[in-house]
Amino acid sequence: MTGSALALYEWNLTLSAAFVVPLQVCEVAVRNGVVEAIEMVHGATWPWSNGFLRSLPRPRRSFDYNPEADLRSVAARQPTTGKVVADLKFAFWEQLFTAGQDSRLWNAHLRSSFPGIPASLPVPQARATAHSDLKAIRLLRNRIAHHEPIFSRNIADEYQRIHELIAWRSPVAAAWMDRKQEVTALIPLKP
Template sequence: MPISAADAQAVEKVLSKERLGTYARTLTMLNTRQALTLYAWNAEISGAFMLPQQACEVAVRNAVSDVLSAVYGLQWPWSLGFERSLPDPQSGFSMRKELCTARGKARAGNTNTVIPELKFAFWVRLFTQRFDNRLWLPHLKASFPGMPAGLTVQQCRQMIYYELDGVRSIRNRIAHHEPIFARNLAADYTRML
């Protein structure tokens, strides 16, 4: 639908000249209407990515929760052994603090209410080498049966980490309403699948 110059200026005022400037500079566009068209297309593509991203995230969370249940019991979020296995750096993202925060927001004793409270970064970081012996060597192949044949468990775990970190990257850009139009969207979509 064509947009009038006056409407374009009004939208630019609401969104900010700086935000639209990202779109205008990318394709060396000369007017706000063209930048708004790209902005709208970016928003539509971002929306289209929500379903595959959601399915990916929920599938991973559930598969990992099943592994954590097998290792630490159905009440794994309250397992002291699991909590102590999580890194807790002085600065930056702390998996241990994230778990404690998520437990505080959930109903006591109900694992299913903790799972969605944990940030996606938490789930991604469970695929680091530190969790190989306890989680992934005994459980990865059964939990992620579609992995390529001929790869070691460590190679599969590393591949999952890499792919999920890519999903996390586009997920965060979408969540913060940032441009994704310059990304390799076909690769991002394949990664989610």
């Protein structure tokens, strides 16, 4: 391995590690916002609510992620809603931002669960943006978790996407995360 390749590898490694803080804060912020909306409709025991389970998006293909199957599996082995929330996959939260949830959750509860969404952004557009952004964030998270390179990505855009979703839930949490993270300091150090 040449010196420049090793330097790029080391930068990628350090950057990947630095993304843990923003990714963790983002996942917790988003899932807490989603849980808040679900509880407004289905109550605190929503993981065991047949009405909620039946409302979940259906996969198009048998090998696609199935939020209902995931929730049923997790809820069968976890005794509390909090433990279910912590055990669900990131994809579960992403899938709750599909258009099918607009009338069930988001038309009435998106702005209260995510009060930092700009007032000028219509609810369907905000929900669609959240869905798209969560998919991109999940793919970044998976690349990092699988020790794949992220150096060819636009890191500033990746960070901004994460920051924006956190700010939609809580501008205070986004500002706190900004102070704790090291991603932005690493961007200009790319070899």
